[in-house]
């Protein structure tokens with residue numbers, strides 16, 4: 001079985017993909033600085049190298065641990081609001097440091113690369129659902145940084161034969177057993193809903209209810225992290241088996257959107273709790289609706305989301321938040 005190097009393997013999506021890869025019989029080297037990830041989220045069966053993406057010496061050490069067949073690159077800053085306030089942080093971390101990782105791949109002979117990209121690279125498209133051929137016009141520095149790195153991948157293909165898949169996630173959510181969503185300064189809807197249900201947060205603010213949607217709140221396409229993990233595994237298998245494959249990008253969503261109010265209502269039913277809510281102003285940069293067309297991932301990778309109905313998403317997340325009311329506690 002191949003060895004995969006996973007950057008950001010201590011983060012929310014990375015840690016769950018690591019577990020999934022190891023369960024399928026792969027060897028994994030996790031490379032993570034633990035700046036935003038959690039040590040206890042790293043699968044004990046993985047080899048762990050603690051290091052920053054910008055540290056080429058450490059990276060070389062990680063590549064030398066085993067013969068690496070492919071890289072999955074999750075490590076990134078991923079907060080839209082923070083990116084608006086500190087765009088240079090996002091360019092440095094998500095683009096410049098990512099380029100150091102690409103150089104290391106080239107020098108260590110690694111040609112298969114999977115990248116965590118985002119629907120934020122599309123900005124506010126006029127067409128819904130969003131397919132991969134729509135123009136990428138990000139409206140915030142986070143989306144811009146992910147788009148710039150995608151372009152680095154396409155350039156690396158031309159320059160030295162890298163074969164990359166960019167996976168453009170819609171709204172990652174849900175939990176897998178003891179692995180769940182815990183960000184410092186949480187901004188994501190579902191964890192915040194459950195913090196309000198548990199009382200660890202006094203209430204939830206709806207960021208605007210005057211959008212041009214049926215109930216006035218924003219609509220998102222929620223995709224369970226186990227379905228993201230299976231897409232990563234399939235994309236990696238296709239990169240490693242099909243030597244003639246070209247680099248490409250896939251949207252990962254289910255093609256069905258839920259409004260903020262629909263999510264809150266479903267969470268009230270599942271938790272049996274009240275969940276105090278107040279309507280506040282719009283959050284800058286929030287598009288009214290983001291729903292994926294992901295036919296390409298389904299037809300080309302054979303991907304079928306199996307865990308992304310709202311009920312499963314919320315039940316797995318609620319179970320995790322009840323057992324980890326203070327997250328990973330580090």
Ligand code: UFG
Pocket residue numbers: 078079080118119120142143170171172187188189190192204205206207208217218219220260283286287290
């Ligand atoms: N929301 C609230 N109240 C909250 C938190 C969120 O009303 O306390 C709303 C947001 O305004 C938005 C929806 O819930 O309408 C979903 O918000 P999230 O923050 O959970 O997710 P986003 O859609 O903003 O962000 C996701 C990813 C980002 C990615 C972005 C692309 O988490 O990484 O999609 O738009 F960049």
